[in-house]
Amino acid sequence: MNDAKKKTEDIELDERAETPEAGSAAEPTLEEAAFDEAPALDELEHLRSERDAYRDRFMRALADAENARKRGERDRREAEQYGGSKLARDMLPVHDNLRRAVEAVTEDQRAASAALIEGIELTMRELLNVFRKHGIEPIEPQAGERFDPQRHQAMFEAPVPDTRAGDIIQVMSTGFMLHDRLLRPAQVGVSSTPSGSSSSK
Template sequence: MADPQENPFLDDPEAEEEEFDLDAAMEEGDGPTDHARANVDAIVAERDEMRDRLMRALAEAENVRKRAARDRVEAEQYGGSKLARDLLPVYDNLARALEAAGDAKDGIVEGIELTMKELVGVFAKHGITLVAPQIGDRFDPQEHQAMFEAPLPDTKAGDIIQVAAVGFKLHDRLLRPAQVGVSSTPA
């Protein structure tokens, strides 16, 4: 490799790369020796190798940039999934408390309802949505977890016959499947 102080064009970004035409030089009578031809061929080969390495390095840098951008977006969207999973039992307990209260409308029940509404609002703000199947819906193994199967008249196999617990999604990822009972009645 040439020393940068010996060649002033190496540091000049505006210097144009000039191809040495070996055949034209030979026709003009400047015929290089075999040793000079070998040196020129070696320099051209080194240049081509360096160009190839540069192109590969640029491609790798672009791939790393894209991967980092994708990882950053994923971390923003799904970084809080562990905290979200830890909050799901809070939702379940509030839902059980409201179910146990029945139709009572005292201050405690109102407080639980407000707390539940606040929790659902926080979930929505952070992209957490309920997966709440209804009785009679079809079982979807992508969103539901079958807790049991039971034959039930007037249903088809694969129909949801009971919802034990709602599920949750964080954006498009399932945090927890809805826990359901499924009919096993043959069609």
């Protein structure tokens, strides 16, 4: 009886020795560990790739926003400086007519209508002051200056003694600049005297 009981206890001890304790896991082999790490590495690479894509998109959006800001700033400056160019161009004939009126006045007319002539001259000066206030400056070449195609418009050519080809010989109308842009070229007559025909002074 005691021998049978002892054998039963020995069998139970052997079974407990072979059976792993509850809550303890068997140590994984090297192959199993490598197999478990592979999905983790793939997921890490995927996350890095996704991060780089988002960073690239963010940098592009940032560059686009900066370019849009610069374009907006440039458009705002141009609107401030050149937005009134059409109105200014439409006002130039008013200047021309006032100038012709002043230049056509004779001494007799000035003596007879001094107040009227003075009013026209004051209006002319006030118009020029308004032009300058808005960045409009007159181009007033003088006879003898060289023709500049960037600022002058040649209305005719004529051979004139004691001049060189390309010299301005007559000014027909004043030109105007709007800041650094040509609003209207000055209309001039230009000498066509051949080279070597002008007399030395």
